[in-house]
Amino acid sequence: MKLSARNVLKGKVVSVEKGSTTAHVKIEIASGQVVTSAITNDSVDALGLKVGGEAYAVIKSSDVIIAVD
Amino acid sequence: MKLSARNVLKGKVVSVEKGSTTAHVKIEIASGQVVTSAITNDSVDALGLKVGGEAYAVIKSSDVIIAVD
Amino acid sequence: MKLSARNVLKGKVVSVEKGSTTAHVKIEIASGQVVTSAITNDSVDALGLKVGGEAYAVIKSSDVIIAVD
Amino acid sequence: MKLSARNVLKGKVVSVEKGSTTAHVKIEIASGQVVTSAITNDSVDALGLKVGGEAYAVIKSSDVIIAVD
Amino acid sequence: MKLSARNVLKGKVVSVEKGSTTAHVKIEIASGQVVTSAITNDSVDALGLKVGGEAYAVIKSSDVIIAVD
Amino acid sequence: MKLSARNVLKGKVVSVEKGSTTAHVKIEIASGQVVTSAITNDSVDALGLKVGGEAYAVIKSSDVIIAVD
Numbered sequence: 030m031k032l033s034a035r036n037v038l039k040g041k042v043v044s045v046e047k048g049s050t051t052a053h054v055k056i057e058i059a060s061g062q063v064v065t066s067a068i069t070n071d072s073v074d075a076l077g078l079k080v081g082g083e084a085y086a087v088i089k090s091s092d093v094i095i096a097v098d
Numbered sequence: 099m100k101l102s103a104r105n106v107l108k109g110k111v112v113s114v115e116k117g118s119t120t121a122h123v124k125i126e127i128a129s130g131q132v133v134t135s136a137i138t139n140d141s142v143d144a145l146g147l148k149v150g151g152e153a154y155a156v157i158k159s160s161d162v163i164i165a166v167d
Numbered sequence: 168m169k170l171s172a173r174n175v176l177k178g179k180v181v182s183v184e185k186g187s188t189t190a191h192v193k194i195e196i197a198s199g200q201v202v203t204s205a206i207t208n209d210s211v212d213a214l215g216l217k218v219g220g221e222a223y224a225v226i227k228s229s230d231v232i233i234a235v236d
Numbered sequence: 237m238k239l240s241a242r243n244v245l246k247g248k249v250v251s252v253e254k255g256s257t258t259a260h261v262k263i264e265i266a267s268g269q270v271v272t273s274a275i276t277n278d279s280v281d282a283l284g285l286k287v288g289g290e291a292y293a294v295i296k297s298s299d300v301i302i303a304v305d
Numbered sequence: 306m307k308l309s310a311r312n313v314l315k316g317k318v319v320s321v322e323k324g325s326t327t328a329h330v331k332i333e334i335a336s337g338q339v340v341t342s343a344i345t346n347d348s349v350d351a352l353g354l355k356v357g358g359e360a361y362a363v364i365k366s367s368d369v370i371i372a373v374d
Numbered sequence: 375m376k377l378s379a380r381n382v383l384k385g386k387v388v389s390v391e392k393g394s395t396t397a398h399v400k401i402e403i404a405s406g407q408v409v410t411s412a413i414t415n416d417s418v419d420a421l422g423l424k425v426g427g428e429a430y431a432v433i434k435s436s437d438v439i440i441a442v443d
C-alpha cells in the first residue's frame with residue numbers, strides 16, 4: 030500500500046501503554062528520536078503491535094508544526 | 099515555551115520549497131530520517147527558516163497513524 | 168500494509184484537480200457519497216492517481232466531527 | 237449552518253460505544269461503508285446520538301490521506 | 306446543525322485572502338483575539354464569506370495544543 | 375520558542391478535568407470565549423497547568439473549520 034502522507038518514518042516499537050480505550054505507542058525512528066502515537070487499544074491488537082516489532086509512523090505534512098528557539 | 103504536543107523532534111532544516119501560499123520544509127531529525135512539514139510562506143519568513151538552521155518538528159500524538167507491513 | 172486509522176474506505180477516483188502545489192482528489196466510496204482529499208501534486212504523481220482508478224480514503228477517527236440537524 | 241469542510245457525509249448511526257471520556261460512534265454512510273468517529277461522551281449526550289438516528293460525518297479534506305494498493 | 310466539536314467560537318470576519326487554491330480567513334472572536342483558518346477558495350465562495358460578516362471558528366479539542374512560557 | 379502555527383491565543387486556564395488518560399483543559403482567551411483542548415494527563419503535569427495560570431491555545435490554521443448560519 031502506498032500512502033499520500035509525506036511522512037512514513039520506519040522504526041522499532043519501544044513501548045505500548047494501553048489506557049481505558051486509548052493506547053500510547055512509542056516508535057524509535059533513530060537513536061534518541063522517538064515518536065509517540067495515540068491510537069485505540071483495538072488498533073494495537075489489530076496491528077499486533079509489540080515492543081521490538083517494526084512499525085511506521087505515518088504523519089501528514091499539514092499536521093507538522095515547526096518551532097524554532 | 100513548553101508544549102503539550104508529545105512529539106517535539108529536534109533536527110536541521112535540509113530544504114525549504116515555497117509554493118504560491120504554502121511552503122514545504124524538510125527537517126532531518128536523524129541521519130536518513132527526514133520530516134516534511136507544510137506551513138505558510140509567511141511562517142517560513144516569520145521563523146527565519148533557512149537550510150542548515152536548527153528547528154523542531156512538533157506533532158500531536160493523535161496526529162500520528164501507525165502502519166505495519 | 169495495515170493502518171491504525173479506523174477509517175480505510177475503498178472507492179474509485181472520480182476527479183483529480185491539481186493547483187499550484189495542492190491537488191484536490193475526489194473518491195466515490197458509494198453511489199452518491201464522494202470523499203474529497205487535499206494532497207500534494209507530488210503525491211498524486213507518486214501514487215499514480217487517475218480517474219477510474221481504485222483508491223482508499225484513510226481518516227483517523229479523531230479527525231471526524233459529527234453533526235446533527 | 238454551512239461548513240467549510242469539504243466532506244459532510246450523511247448517514248445513519250449504527251453504534252455508539254462510550255469509554256471513560258471518549259466515545260466511538262459509527263455512522264453508515266452507504267451500505268457497507270461505515271465511518272468511525274472518536275468524540276467525547278459529553279458530545280454524544282449533547283447531540284442526542286442514538287443508534288438509528290441520522291447524523292453527518294464532517295471531515296476536512298486536509299485530514300484525508302489517500303492510499304493505493 | 307449541532308456539532309460534536311467542543312470549540313464553536315462566534316466572531317466577525319476581518320480579512321479574506323485568496324491564494325491559488327487556498328484562502329486564509331481571519332475571524333475576530335474577541336477584541337484583539339483573531340483566529341486564522343486555511344480553507345479552499347471554493348469554500349469561501351460557498352459560504353459567502355465577506356469582511357464584516359458573522360462566522361464561527363470550529364475546532365476539535367484534539368487539535369488544540371497547549372503551550373506555557 | 376516561535377511556532378509556525380498561525381494561532382497562538384493567550385488566555386487563562388479556567389478548568390482542568392483529568393480522565394483515565396486524557397484531560398480536558400479550558401482556556402479563557404477573552405471574556406466569554408473559552409477554548410477547550412484535549413491533551414494527555416502527563417502533559418497537564420509536565421506543563422504544570424493549574425486553574426488561574428496563563429497558557430496559550432496553539433492551533434494550525436488548517437485545523438480550523440469555518441461555519442456560517
